[in-house]
Each structure stands twice: as structure tokens, then as C-alpha cells.
Amino acid sequence: MSMSSPYEIGPIRPPSEARSLLLRLTRNCPWNRCEFCPVYKNRKFSRRSVDEIKRDIDAAAQVHAGMFKTAFLQDANSIVMKTDDLVxxxxxxxxxxxxxxxxxxxxxxxxxxxxxxEELARLREAGLTRLHLGLESGYGPVLEYVKKGATPEQIIEAGRKVKQSGISLSEYVLLGLGGRKWWREHARATAEALNSIDPDYVRVRTLRVVRGTPLWDKLQSGRFARLSDEEIVREERLMIDRLEGMSGYFASDHSLNLLMQVRGRLPDAKEDMLKTIDRYLGLAEREKRLFELGRRLHVFHNLADLRDESRRAGVEQVLAEIEADGDTSVDEVTFELMGRML
Ligand code: SF4
Structure with a gap:
């Protein structure tokens, strides 16, 4: 329990839950092995009793009654609770x-x-309206490599069940997770998985290799070759191009994504999303680097900002310094900057 809250709150929530009531049903992650994930490392999973959680809800109601339209149930996998308890x-x-x-x-x-x-439908009836699943990749070898602890078949089965239950389904995709070795397979198989699930939302996030994670060690020892910003966009393009028959919303709501404007309701938005990607890919090389740098410096938000002289000036200066230095590439600088972002 934090000093400022009369009830317990966990460490993270999705960007889409910024204005939600946060309630902690279990602590940390019962799996905790995904090699890219820094969130709950060194923290032990524990369950909370139904009575304890209900007391927290009562405490939250005393201070927040009537203030929230949405709630997010923390932490990483509270759906692990017994269905009766969760109901x-x-x-x-x-x-x-x-x-x-x-x-x-x-x-x-x-x-x-x-x-x-049926169990999921009971949860739906009791008030659970949306479930976020970490698909990350639809490609088996990538899932295995990062120790996701799920096969593409399980991911598809889980997604389909959630859809059938009437709970709204968000699938998280991790752009860049295939690395240089598997970027094509990652993109294609992820699109295939999404096509067979047809989630209500696809939410893409860009891989950030965080110091202290097992994936960081693999990167340092050369066992994982990461993609540059531009290569990740090419991977994203391939995935979007392969999305067929999906009717959900493609969301790019994480600030780590280079092109946050690549979003929209499928299938109608697909063409525009690809056009936006192609606008970036069609830029001169230096403009691409300028945009990448400007995004990571939080100066640019979308491609149109490249035409904003006042925004450009500061980024141009940083780019010129990197070019003059000669020892460091923009890719190395943006990678370092991304490591500091949340
Ligand atoms: S990505 Fe999710 S399932 Fe994997 S370790 Fe992190 S919190 Fe747990």
C-alpha cells in the first residue's frame, strides 16, 4: 500500500487505463520468465484473499465513489484466480x-x-468487460526463444475463447521481437494468429531491450541481434500487409512506437496505415534519422512535425552533433534514449 493510497496499487497499467480505478487482485507475475520483460523481475508472485480485495474495494469506494467510469484489475495475470473468487x-x-x-x-x-x-462468460456477466492478452508474437520459435511460456496454438485458443465469451479482447504485439533472425517469420505468423483470432483491438508496442533483463544479456553477448527503428517499421509493414479479415481496431498507443499515427479500424484503415508507413520509408535517409531522433527526444509526434521549423531546429542540432562525432550512429543514440523511456 502506498503512503498516498488507502488501498494497494500495483506498479503498472496499460496506457489505455490512465484514468481508471486501479485495484490489485494478485501481486506481480506468476510466470515472470519472459526474457524481454523488466516489470516484475525480483518480485515474487502472491495471491490476495477475496476478503482482502473486497476490503480494498470498500476503502477505494470511500474515497473514490462516483469518480471512475473504468477500472483496471492488476497485476500481470489476475485471471489466474479461481473463477468463483473472481466473480x-x-x-x-x-x-x-x-x-x-x-x-x-x-x-x-x-x-x-x-x-x-462458460467460465469466461460468467466473468463477463459479473462485470469483466475487457481482457488484455500478451500475444507478443505468433511465431513459435520466437515465443520459445523469449520464454513466453505459450505456444501459438494456446494463444489462438485463448483469444478465440475470450471472443466467444463476449469479453472484449485486446492482443498485445511486440514489434521487433523477432530480431534480425526472425523478423519476417515474426511478422507473418503474428498476422496469421491475429487473422484467426480477430481480436477487438490489436495493440502494438515496440521492443525496448532493458538493462537487467535476460534479453539484454543476449544482446550484449551477440545472441540477439536487434532491429533498428527503420527495420522495425518494415516488420510492422509486413505484418499489417498480411492482416486479412480482421475487423478490430489497430491501436498504436505506446509512446515507444515510432509511428503512432499508424492506427485505425480494420479493414478500412489498412491502406492508409500502409501509406503512412510508406511515407516514412520513402523519406531521404537523413530525414528518417532526423525523425527517429526527434521521436526519441519527444520533440516530434508524427511525420507532419518534420515540416515544423521550430521543432526541427533543435533536433537538427543534435543530429549535426552526432554526425560530427563520427563514432556514434543515430541508431545507437535512439536505442540509448529508448532505454530511458517508460
Ligand atoms: S510479459 Fe507478462 S507474462 Fe511475461 S513476465 Fe512480464 S508480466 Fe509476466
Missing amino acids: EVLEHLGARFPEIERVTIYGRAATVARKSV
């Missing part, structure tokens, strides 16, 4: 916060796949 918690939440319209939870595919459609 009890959801019903209590609904009773104390009747104005809440959307309740979201994170879930691991391997855990969700173990629940039946």
Missing part, C-alpha cells in the same frame, strides 16, 4: 462502484486457455 470480487466491485462501465484485466494466454468459454 465474487467483480460483483463486489459492481455493487460499490455501480457507475463503472468498463473493467479490464491482463491475462496470460496459457492461463486463459485453461478456462472454459
